[in-house]
Each structure stands twice: as structure tokens, then as C-alpha cells.
Amino acid sequence: MPASKKKTVKSKTDQIGLPDETMLGLFSNLLKTRLLDERFRKLYRQGRFAGTYFSAVGQDASTVGPTYGLRDEDLIAPSHREIGASVTKGVPLDKIAGQIYARESSPDKGKSHPCHYGWKAKGVIAPSSTLAGQTVVGTGCAMGFQIQKKDNVVLAFFGEGATARGGWHEALNYAGIYKLPIVYICQNNLWAESVPASLAAAITDFSDRAKAYGFPGVTIDGNDVFITHKTAVEAIDRARKGDGPTLIECKTYRWYGHSEIDPADYRTSQELEDWKSRDPIKFAEKTLMDIGLLTTTKKEALVEQFNQEIDEAIDAVDKDKYADPEEAYNDVYSEQFPVRRVDW
Amino acid sequence: MKKTTFIEAITEALDEEMARDEKVFLIGEDIGIYGGVFKATKGLLDKYGAERVIDSPISEVYIAGGSVGAAMVGLRPVPEIQFADFITPSMDQIIQQMAKLRYRSGGQWTCPMTMRVCCGADIGGGLYHSQTNEQWFFSQPGLIVVMPSTPYDAKGLLKSAIRGDDPVIYFEHKRLYRWIKEEIPEDDFTVPIGKAALRKEGSDVTLVSYGLMYHRSMEAALALEKDGISAEVIDMRTILPWDREMILESVKKTSKAVLVQESSKTGGVMAEISATIMEEVFDYLDAPVTRVCGLDVPAVPFAPPMEHYFLPNAEKISKAVKKIIEY
Numbered sequence: 001m002p003a004s005k006k007k008t009v010k011s012k013t014d015q016i017g018l019p020d021e022t023m024l025g026l027f028s029n030l031l032k033t034r035l036l037d038e039r040f041r042k043l044y045r046q047g048r049f050a051g052t053y054f055s056a057v058g059q060d061a062s063t064v065g066p067t068y069g070l071r072d073e074d075l076i077a078p079s080h081r082e083i084g085a086s087v088t089k090g091v092p093l094d095k096i097a098g099q100i101y102a103r104e105s106s107p108d109k110g111k112s113h114p115c116h117y118g119w120k121a122k123g124v125i126a127p128s129s130t131l132a133g134q135t136v137v138g139t140g141c142a143m144g145f146q147i148q149k150k151d152n153v154v155l156a157f158f159g160e161g162a163t164a165r166g167g168w169h170e171a172l173n174y175a176g177i178y179k180l181p182i183v184y185i186c187q188n189n190l191w192a193e194s195v196p197a198s199l200a201a202a203i204t205d206f207s208d209r210a211k212a213y214g215f216p217g218v219t220i221d222g223n224d225v226f227i228t229h230k231t232a233v234e235a236i237d238r239a240r241k242g243d244g245p246t247l248i249e250c251k252t253y254r255w256y257g258h259s260e261i262d263p264a265d266y267r268t269s270q271e272l273e274d275w276k277s278r279d280p281i282k283f284a285e286k287t288l289m290d291i292g293l294l295t296t297t298k299k300e301a302l303v304e305q306f307n308q309e310i311d312e313a314i315d316a317v318d319k320d321k322y323a324d325p326e327e328a329y330n331d332v333y334s335e336q337f338p339v340r341r342v343d344w
Numbered sequence: 345m346k347k348t349t350f351i352e353a354i355t356e357a358l359d360e361e362m363a364r365d366e367k368v369f370l371i372g373e374d375i376g377i378y379g380g381v382f383k384a385t386k387g388l389l390d391k392y393g394a395e396r397v398i399d400s401p402i403s404e405v406y407i408a409g410g411s412v413g414a415a416m417v418g419l420r421p422v423p424e425i426q427f428a429d430f431i432t433p434s435m436d437q438i439i440q441q442m443a444k445l446r447y448r449s450g451g452q453w454t455c456p457m458t459m460r461v462c463c464g465a466d467i468g469g470g471l472y473h474s475q476t477n478e479q480w481f482f483s484q485p486g487l488i489v490v491m492p493s494t495p496y497d498a499k500g501l502l503k504s505a506i507r508g509d510d511p512v513i514y515f516e517h518k519r520l521y522r523w524i525k526e527e528i529p530e531d532d533f534t535v536p537i538g539k540a541a542l543r544k545e546g547s548d549v550t551l552v553s554y555g556l557m558y559h560r561s562m563e564a565a566l567a568l569e570k571d572g573i574s575a576e577v578i579d580m581r582t583i584l585p586w587d588r589e590m591i592l593e594s595v596k597k598t599s600k601a602v603l604v605q606e607s608s609k610t611g612g613v614m615a616e617i618s619a620t621i622m623e624e625v626f627d628y629l630d631a632p633v634t635r636v637c638g639l640d641v642p643a644v645p646f647a648p649p650m651e652h653y654f655l656p657n658a659e660k661i662s663k664a665v666k667k668i669i670e671y
């Protein structure tokens with residue numbers, strides 16, 4: 001390991017000491033995220049919505065854990081694989097589904113393509129597709145909170161691939177100088193589309209990057225939702241107190257292709273099987289059952305409840321229509337500057 | 345009344361807006377301790393403190409994108425890009441975030457920020473300290489683009505930009521900073537965005553321009569007057585969205601248009617104005633719409649004769665006018 005001060009936290013859930021309610025809450029959100037994510041994959045393959053779909057199955061614990069327990073006013077600065085953050089932040093499922101279906105009820109009214117969820121009421125920033133884009137903007141939000149002396153924090157999510165971008169470095173550099181209230185969460189799923197992490201950086205632990213910016217970096221097991229939560233809570237507390245940012249690297253893995261149209265044939269089946277054997281859901285479930293917080297019956301009841309919520313959300317957006325195409329003219333400027341209409 | 349220079353008008357606008365609204369803050373390179381490389385932010389650090397006048401590291405991506413974020417959470421950032429030449433790293437944030445935030449969020453988030461960009465040639469700045477680059481932003485709906493040419497407009501437009509709810513790229517031409525002075529009212533005033541200024545009435549030809557080129561066009565118009573040619577002079581002031589009504593009405597009246605722009609001809613603002621004149625008022629035209637623009641070369645070359653050769657001036661504009669008058 002390089003001579004940085006970062007510490008490596010191992011999965012030792014029995015040593016975590018989280019309240020029962022938190023542990024159950026984490027499991028519930030993880031389960032709901034997983035069911036929703038798998039449902040969207042199925043719906044996509046059935047041709048029920050246009051575009052493509054970026055599944056986060058397999059790496060869901062690295063978004064659910066850090067997001068759990070945030071306040072509504074705290075912001076999520078997402079990239080494209082943060083369905084778990086939206087679910088855990090409490091974005092209504094029909095808003096998430098509406099966004100994926102690009103329907104009139106979508107917060108963006110159908111303008112952005114799938115997996116660009118944003119819902120202001122719950123503090124999820126509507127993202128661009130430019131990688132690390134929201135890392136820069138999210139850092140600006142943290143600057144805004146600091147200037148206004150608000151004790152809100154920002155959680156910025158990105159993949160390991162995105163950390164090669166210049167703006168990412170400018171943002172972290174700035175956040176370090178001003179000790180901004182932000183926590184950076186790198187979902188290192190070992191691949192950036194088809195490019196392995198070894199071709200994205202000459203370091204193995206992406207948390208090493210924090211050293212250059214003068215704040216702590218920590219690498220953790222991203223498939224252990226209790227660890228991701230606990231590590232993030234410490235970082236969030238630090239950020240809220242004015243002690244500055246933390247970079248948390250979650251080692252994890254996406255089970256499916258980069259998006260649903262990617263067969264992911266650049267990686268070995270052995271690698272996939274290894275990671276599948278470390279399924280975040282199974283791990284959390286077993287942990288809770290071992291300590292007597294969960295039973296099979298209780299889990300099945302949760303599955304049923306969430307599936308019903310998902311059914312209702314999908315039903316609603318299935319019935320919803322696309323917005324009138326002239327919606328394209330809206331939300332370009334404030335009302336002061338209406339867009340000229342074309343007489344087709 | 346005392347005369348105010350173009351740059352003083354900018355400083356006054358910043359000062360007054362910061363005093364009026366505590367949500368306004370500045371961020372940029374060398375803007376604090378140093379007061380800006382051209383001194384546009386002189387004295388503001390002492391008055392408003394380091395939390396509202398931020399000396400940023402050399403990070404044009406962050407200056408732009410960080411300002412978008414601060415705007416999202418309720419502030420009114422006024423970032424400065426030291427030279428328009430170095431706005432390139434910010435492009436990603438300007439185009440993908442600043443311009444599209446409102447659209448992609450279905451209006452949930454807005455981006456009330458004003459990016460001041462120091463631009464322009466005719467100061468011996470060479471390839472990397474002379475560019476204007478407004479044409480890159482002109483083709484991006486979602487942005488407001490302004491380029492004032494007088495101290496009055498510089499102050500009034502900057503205030504409108506800061507108070508408005510849309511993202512504005514505010515180009516300030518450095519050649520004008522200390523050259524152009526005028527008496528401006530002491531009272532608070534604004535200049536509306538999206539409205540051009542009719543600087544001189546005329547009947548034979550319409551001259552359209554903005555920024556430094558407005559002054560060159562006016563010089564040409566005054567010279568042409570002596571030759572018995574009556575030129576109407578329009579200063580666009582706002583480039584996006586531009587004042588179609590004023591320009592089209594004027595062309596309908598004069599039946600001739602010469603469009604003047606400092607940046608390279610190809611793909612510039614005036615190409616769009618020209619195409620629109622053709623589309624909308626073709627029947628009124630008596631001569632081809634003509635453009636007088638910077639050369640189609642990568643940037644403004646340094647050697648003084650070459651810089652001079654690159655740029656439109658009164659003589660070149662007059663020549664173009666005479667050519668279409670004789671058409």
C-alpha cells in the first residue's frame with residue numbers, strides 16, 4: 001500500500017454496532033432498490049421503454065448505505081448508476097419510473113434519457129450525462145452551502161472511470177482548500193464500460209487520490225451496506241461540522257453490462273461469478289438473520305410489499321402519456337425569454 | 345456629472361449589486377487581493393470579504409461548474425473568466441450544466457449566474473489574449489449572451505444579468521475598458537436584456553454590430569455621412585436572444601445591411617443574422633447582405649500590422665457599404 005494515511009476498513013459486521021432500526025432500514029432500501037432495478041431490466045427487454053438502461057445490480061450497497069439517513073435538504077450529486085440513492089433518499093417510485101419511461105409525469109417531462117433521475121423535493125440533482133459533471137456542480141452546491149452557512153452536505157457519486165477527468169480533480173482540489181461540506185463516493189466497479197480500472201489510473205486504490213487534495217481517502221468493501229453506511233456517516237458528520245471532505249472508494253462490481261445493450265464480453269465469467277458470490281443483498285440478509293433481526297417470513301413480506309409498490313408505480317407510468325411534443329419549448333429560459341416556435 | 349469609464353461602470357455594477365443582495369458573490373482568478381488583472385474587481389475584497397470575493401485556484405472547469413452549483417442552492421454567482429481565450433476548459437460546464445440545467449430538470453433547478461468574460465483584440469494581445477469567442481455560446485440555447493459597448497450599457501446590462509433568473513455570459517471588451525467614457529446616471533438603473541440600441545438613424549443602409557465593432561461601425565457611419573450616405577447604426581448589446589424586431593424593421597426601411605463582427609467570419613453571429621434577414625425580409629432587399637468580419641484564421645495574430653489586417657475597422661466597413669450602395 002502506498003504511504004498514504006488512508007485506512008482500509010474490512011467487513012466485520014459484528015463489530016459495526018449500528019442500531020437495529022438502521023440495519024433493517026438499510027436492508028429494506030437495498031432490497032427495494034434491487035427489486036426495482038431488476039424490474040426495469042426486465043421491462044427494458046420487453047421493449048416497454050425507449051433508450052437503454054444502466055443497471056446498478058451488484059453495486060447497490062455502495063449507494064444505499066451512504067445515502068441512508070440523509071436529510072431532505074442534503075443533496076445527492078449523481079452520475080448514471082445511482083438508483084439506490086434515489087430510492088433511499090425517498091424519491092417516489094412513480095417519479096423514478098416516469099423518468100425512465102420519459103412520460104409526462106417525469107420530473108423532466110421526458111427530456112432526459114433513462115437513469116437521469118432528479119427530484120428536487122428530496123434533494124437529488126437532475127444529472128447530465130457528462131461523467132463527473134455533477135462532481136463539479138455538486139462541489140459548487142457545497143460551496144453554496146458553506147457561503148450561506150447552512151449545515152447541509154452533498155454526496156457526490158461517480159465511477160472510478162470518471163476520476164480521470166480534469167474537472168473531477170479541479171473540484172476535489174477546490175473542496176480541499178475550502179473544506180467544503182461534501183463526501184465523494186467512488187463506486188469502483190473495476191470497469192468503465194469496457195475499460196478496466198488498470199487502464200484508467202496507475203493506482204489500485206482510487207482513494208489514494210484524496211491525498212493530493214489534503215483530505216482523507218478510505219477504501220472499503222462496497223458490497224457491505226453496513227460498512228458503506230457507517231463509513232459515510234462518519235464522513236458526513238465531519239463534513240457537516242466543517243472539517244471538510246472525504247473520498248470514499250467502494251470496491252464493488254456491476255453484474256450486468258454497462259447498459260442493457262452491452263453483452264459485457266470483455267470480462268471473464270470467473271470474475272463475474274466471484275463477485276456474484278458476494279452479493280450485497282445476500283450478505284446483508286444473512287447478517288440480519290444471523291443476529292435475529294430478520295426471518296424468511298419477514299423478508300418475504302418485504303418483497304411482497306415492495307413488489308406491490310413497484311407494480312403500482314409501473315402501472316401509473318404505463319397509463320401515463322408522453323408530454324405534448326411542444327413541451328420541447330419549455331424550460332429553456334425563465335418566462336421572460338420565450339423560445340420562438342417553429343411553424344412545422 | 346463625472347465621466348465613468350467602461351471598466352468603472354462594471355466595478356460599480358458589481359459593487360452595487362453586492363451591496364443590494366447578499367446572495368451575489370464573485371469567484372475568479374486574481375480577482376481578490378489583486379483586484380483583477382484589469383482591476384475590474386478593485387476594492388471589492390476589502391469591502392465584502394473573502395467569502396464573497398473568492399480568489400480561485402486556476403480551475404476554469406470549477407469556476408464555471410462550481411458557480412452552477414452555488415446558483416442551484418440559492419446564490420447568485422458572478423464568476424470571472426480572466427480571458428475569453430481560456431474559457432475553453434469551462435466549455436463543458438457552460439454547455440452541459442449552465443445551459444441545460446433548467447431544461448434537463450424540467451424547471452426544478454435554475455441557474456441564475458452571470459459569467460463575466462474579458463475578451464477582444466486591438467490591444468496587442470496576440471493569439472491567446474485577443475479572442476472574443478462569443479460565437480461558441482451564440483449557438484447554445486439556454487444561455488443568454490451579451491456584449492455591451494458603452495459604460496451605460498455595461499452597468500445596466502450587468503445589473504439585469506445579475507438580477508435575472510437565467511444564466512448569462514457577459515462579454516466585456518478589454519479595448520473599451522479605459523477608452524470609452526461617458527456620463528452615466530448616479531441612480532440605480534438597468535438595461536433590458538434582449539433589446540438592441542438604435543444608435544443612429546439613417547435611410548440608406550443598416551449597420552449591425554456589437555462590442556468594439558459598434559464603435560468602428562459608428563466611425564464608419566460618421567465618415568459615410570460626409571459622402572452623403574446615411575447609415576442607420578444598431579448596437580445589438582444582447583447577442584442571444586437577439587433583437588430580431590429592431591434589426592428586421594431597420595432592414596425593411598433601408599433595404600441594405602452590412603453586418604460587422606470582430607470574430608472570424610465563418611459560423612459567426614452575423615451568419616445567423618444574415619440568414620434571418622434573407623428568410624424574413626428578402627423582398628425588401630436591394631443588395632446582397634454583406635458581412636465585415638475578422639479573418640478566417642485560428643486567432644488574432646500578434647505583430648501589429650497583422651493584427652490590424654485581421655480586424656474590421658471604419659475604413660473596411662465604409663468600403664463594404666459603398667460597394668452595396670453602388671450595387
Ligand SMILES: Cc1ncc(C[n+]2csc(CCOP(=O)(O)OP(=O)(O)O)c2C)c(N)n1
Pocket residue numbers: 081129130131158159160161162163187189191192193258
Ligand atoms: C465525459 C464523458 N465521456 C464519455 C461518456 C460515455 N460513457 C458513459 S458511462 C462511461 C463509463 C463510465 O465508467 P465509470 O465512471 O467507471 O462508471 P460506471 O459506468 O462503471 O458506473 C462512458 C465512457 C460520458 N457519458 N461522458
Ligand SMILES: [Mg+2]
Pocket residue numbers: 159160161187188189190191192193
Ligand atoms: Mg466503473
